[in-house]
Amino acid sequence: MKVSIIGQGYVGLTIAVFAGEHHTVVGFDNNQIIVDALNSGKSHIEGIKSANLSQLITSGKYVATINATDIADSDVIVIAVPTPLTRDRKPDLTFVEAACKVIGENIKTPALIINESTSFPGTVRNLIKPMIEKYSGNSVEHLYAVSPERVDPGRSDWDQKNTPRLYAGLTPDASKAVREFYSTFCDNLVEVSSPEVAESAKLFENTFRQVNIALVNEFAQITHALGISVYETLDAAATKPYGFMKFMPSAGVGGHCIPVDPSYLAHTAAAVGVPATFIERANEVNLEMAKYVVDRVKADNGGTLNGKKAQVVGVAYKPNVADVRETPAEPVIEELKKAGAIVTWSDDLVSTWMGQGSTPLGGADIVVVVTLHAVTDAKKVLASAPYVFDATGKVTGAQSL
Numbered sequence: 001m002k003v004s005i006i007g008q009g010y011v012g013l014t015i016a017v018f019a020g021e022h023h024t025v026v027g028f029d030n031n032q033i034i035v036d037a038l039n040s041g042k043s044h045i046e047g048i049k050s051a052n053l054s055q056l057i058t059s060g061k062y063v064a065t066i067n068a069t070d071i072a073d074s075d076v077i078v079i080a081v082p083t084p085l086t087r088d089r090k091p092d093l094t095f096v097e098a099a100c101k102v103i104g105e106n107i108k109t110p111a112l113i114i115n116e117s118t119s120f121p122g123t124v125r126n127l128i129k130p131m132i133e134k135y136s137g138n139s140v141e142h143l144y145a146v147s148p149e150r151v152d153p154g155r156s157d158w159d160q161k162n163t164p165r166l167y168a169g170l171t172p173d174a175s176k177a178v179r180e181f182y183s184t185f186c187d188n189l190v191e192v193s194s195p196e197v198a199e200s201a202k203l204f205e206n207t208f209r210q211v212n213i214a215l216v217n218e219f220a221q222i223t224h225a226l227g228i229s230v231y232e233t234l235d236a237a238a239t240k241p242y243g244f245m246k247f248m249p250s251a252g253v254g255g256h257c258i259p260v261d262p263s264y265l266a267h268t269a270a271a272v273g274v275p276a277t278f279i280e281r282a283n284e285v286n287l288e289m290a291k292y293v294v295d296r297v298k299a300d301n302g303g304t305l306n307g308k309k310a311q312v313v314g315v316a317y318k319p320n321v322a323d324v325r326e327t328p329a330e331p332v333i334e335e336l337k338k339a340g341a342i343v344t345w346s347d348d349l350v351s352t353w354m355g356q357g358s359t360p361l362g363g364a365d366i367v368v369v370v371t372l373h374a375v376t377d378a379k380k381v382l383a384s385a386p387y388v389f390d391a392t393g394k395v396t397g398a399q400s401l
């Protein structure tokens, strides 16, 4: 089959490489730099090896393009574009709408259209289908389906092949077609009764994480006030063999999913007149962690950071990836600056961020560890400054949550 994937980021490129083993894949992206790099065989995504990409290109199974007409005559189209929040934290579907325009204007033969971008229930039925029909002038009848993506960048034990994949078509024919497509490269397919169930399940998965992370972040503040270790207490709770799942405290949540997806669910809740109090409060608790961390640092350093040199270690939103989207390092840096500190940052995987370069460890009065990559030596971090506050629980000997 000819498979076109709209968006060649974390999700789209990952699908492209797995699907490329069995189909001919066109990776459409509106970023020329990404397209050029991909066509020269360079992957920009952790977990996707450049060698695999080069092999697919050489065998004619993959090409990246910025030219929308290249997706014509596709049998399958996968939408994998960003679904961020607007400034007022509402769903921003402008990228999905732009993808629908490209599909509507360029796909003139019946195709299977699958949405993998995370969005609220009803997106495929009430937004994607009507929009593609509008842009195609209702000239062609496609099959529509959703299969929310669960990729965890940087993870090797769970991938496209073995991670159970939810799916649902708008019609039985669409469900059958989407199953046939994914069964070529996924071992575990789970059909649900409607796209709305699949869309809601995806949002709930990430809301579950967001709420539990907020709970443990609040708990860390309680244990600190009690003068006991949150880590020892969590380890103790985790000895219960059932009914408990361990989440770790941190300086906040980051990435494209946990800080974003729950707000899509809250949007739906508001639309149907149900309060989403857990989601709203969890969001607040996680966002407040940056201030809590800096307040602790301040308290340990005589109540002021005025003129102190502070270095934030790890600005990626999680270990072992270079992804800085929604990183909690940003509010931590803001809070440190508000407290009067002169702030630099160091990250072994991120070379530049917000117009600044990573600085080598050392020379600071205060170090705040937000993310610790496996390649970063915790002992060196501890030795790099007279005061080290660790929000990861991995730097033995440092002050911690």
Ligand SMILES: NC(=O)c1ccc[n+]([C@@H]2O[C@H](COP(=O)([O-])OP(=O)(O)OC[C@H]3O[C@@H](n4cnc5c(N)ncnc54)[C@H](O)[C@@H]3O)[C@@H](O)[C@H]2O)c1
Residues within 6 Å of the ligand: 006, 007, 008, 009, 010, 011, 012, 028, 029, 030, 031, 034, 080, 081, 082, 083, 095, 098, 099, 102, 116, 117, 118, 119, 149, 150, 151, 152, 153, 256, 257
């Ligand atoms: N990254 C993850 O871990 C993850 C996991 C599960 C689900 N998701 C969801 O998958 C979707 C994509 O996320 P991502 O992390 O792959 O994003 P990304 O930012 O890594 O990649 C998106 C790509 O789409 C391109 N793009 C944007 N608008 C376009 C358009 N109109 N036409 C063509 N290309 C366009 C961008 O240039 C970019 O390369 C989002 O809805 C996200 O919530 C992401």
